[in-house]
Amino acid sequence: xxxxxxxxxxxxxxxxxxxxxxxxxxxxxxxxxxxxxxxxxxxxxxxxxxxxxxxxxxxxxxxxxxxxxxxxxxxxxxxxxxxxxxxxxxxxxxxxxxxxxxxxxxxxxxxxxxxxxxxxxxxxxxxxxxxxxxxxxxxxxxxxxxxxxxxxxxxxxxxxxxxxxxxxxx
Numbered sequence: 548x549x550x551x552x553x554x555x556x557x558x559x560x561x562x563x564x565x566x567x568x569x570x571x572x573x574x575x576x577x578x579x580x581x582x583x584x585x586x587x588x589x590x591x592x593x594x595x596x597x598x599x600x601x602x603x604x605x606x607x608x609x610x611x612x613x614x615x616x617x618x619x620x621x622x623x624x625x626x627x628x629x630x631x632x633x634x635x636x637x638x639x640x641x642x643x644x645x646x647x648x649x650x651x652x653x654x655x656x657x658x659x660x661x662x663x664x665x666x667x668x669x670x671x672x673x674x675x676x677x678x679x680x681x682x683x684x685x686x687x688x689x690x691x692x693x694x695x696x697x698x699x700x701x702x703x704x705x706x707x708x709x710x711x712x713x714x715x716x717x
Contacts, residue, residue, distance in 0.1 A: 551584035551628055551676045558599035559585060566596075566624045580631070580676030582606045586613025587620060587627040611710035612678040628676070635673040639664065639680040645687035652694060663687075682712040 553563045555572035559581050563570040566588060582600055589596040590613065597603045615634045620626035647660030663669060663683065672679035689704030 551580040551631065552578045553581040553584060559596070562596045562599055570628075578675050578677070583613040583616060583631060583676055583678065584627055586610045587616030587631055588624040590614055590617040609678065609710055609712050611707060612676075612681050614710075615681070631676045632673075635676060635680050638684045639669055639673050642669070642680055642684040642687055645684060645691055649687055649691055649694075652691065678712050682708060685711055 553559050553570070553572045555564075555574060560572045563572055563584070585596045585600060586606065588594070590610070592603060592607055597607070600606045612631070612634065616627050616631040618630075619634060620630035643660035643664035645660075646663040647657040650659035651657045669680050669683060671677075685704050685708040689701045689708060692698075692701035692704060
């Protein structure tokens with residue numbers, strides 16, 4: 548439960564300890580992963596965890612990663628950290644496979660997936676419960692579908708991309 552990096556000197560840290568007394572908070576270095584954890588335990592901002600967000604409207608503006616954490620934890624707050632880790636690692640693997648498929652579509656051997664899988668930024672994001680691996684998977688999936696003339700399916704991927712991280716749409 549330390550991967551979301553919830554700061555123990557904040558209201559979020561107190562909420563995490565209230566939800567799960569064994570939750571591992573951090574002393575310094577809190578990061579955005581704590582807000583995805585917060586969305587995973589309070590997906591519709593109806594509880595009290597979202598009140599500890601610095602800017603809840605911004606955080607809930609791209610909730611997909613947290614929602615997936617909620618879904619795969621079956622709504623169990625104690626399982627949310629593991630679910631977020633699982634979603635992040637699976638998204639990283641899917642992004643790598645999709646990058647390989649995109650490379651093959653352009654006549655390359657498909658080694659592009661290794662660049663994605665070994666990308667330091669994506670690895671860091673996976674280890675800190677951040678949304679970039681999911682965003683990369685949605686971006687590569689949307690591009691692959693678009694290039695294969697599956698425009699409606701590509702539009703769904705690009706629409707989900709907005710709910711993941713709006714900067715990736717650019």
